[in-house]
Amino acid sequence: MLELIKRIDGSTQADVHDTLTLPYELRIRGRLKAVTDSGLDVGLFLDRGPVLRHGNLLQASSGEIVQVFAADEPVTTAYVESGLALGRLGYHLGNRHVSLALGRDEEGRYWVRFPPDHVLEELAVLLGATLSHHQAPFDPESGAYAQAGREHSHAHEHAHAHSHSHEHADDHSHEHADDHSHEHHHAHGHSHNDDHNHAH
Structure with a gap:
């Protein structure tokens, strides 16, 4: 019997050894005996955590990867x-x-x-x-608190990057306007001094 003991990040490239199709009521359990789609006996020995979602990967103590499907x-x-x-x-x-x-x-x-x-x-x-x-x-939404760790931080970083680029654009246009007005005053002052000297 394969002992499935570890959840694997879905972005990991892995060779799937077998698939396990389960209804929702069994995907909420961390401890379970089941049979894979190819007829292999498996046992789930997982930490308490989020519900197993369609497509999740589990690793056996002996290294094999089993993919979970929602029945x-x-x-x-x-x-x-x-x-x-x-x-x-x-x-x-x-x-x-x-x-x-x-x-x-x-x-x-x-x-x-x-x-x-x-x-x-x-x-x-x-x-x-x-x-x-x-x-x-039936593959329900996972709880907002369960997702807060990774997905919220990703959204926050995206929003932060967006606001940063926006501020940069504002600074650029603001500096450009200041430089332009500064040059204008300087030129005006120069011409005023010329006129003054000419009058003397």
Whole structure:
């Protein structure tokens, strides 16, 4: 049995030895016995951490890499218009403290997905959504606090770089204007002295 003990950064180039397809309720667990898609017995021995997402990589104690896939499972997908309607739907469903997946389909329609629940479904319809009950992967948003470490810092650095370039442009134009006005005064003073000397 392969012992999967370590999460690997998704940007790492790795040779995938096997794949493991799991429903959401099993991807939230750090301890688990399962069977890979090729029929290999594996055990998960992971630290407590974020939910396993579709595409995540795990490393075995013996070095092999296994990629996690989100299994198709029963879900409710609520389609709604972009903008205020989408924000309102996400806000009210999120207030029920359930996991939600968000996305957009090939036709450009926005959706919010959750495990089947008649209370949530009634609320979604009241908020203008059209529901679809079907089988699909359920890969919900990870918590904002879980993402704060890497993704927030990346966004902050991007914003900082943008503001820095903006300030640089302002400084440049400001200095240029100062130089220009300084030269103008200097030239004016020079001509005034010439006139004064000429009068004497």
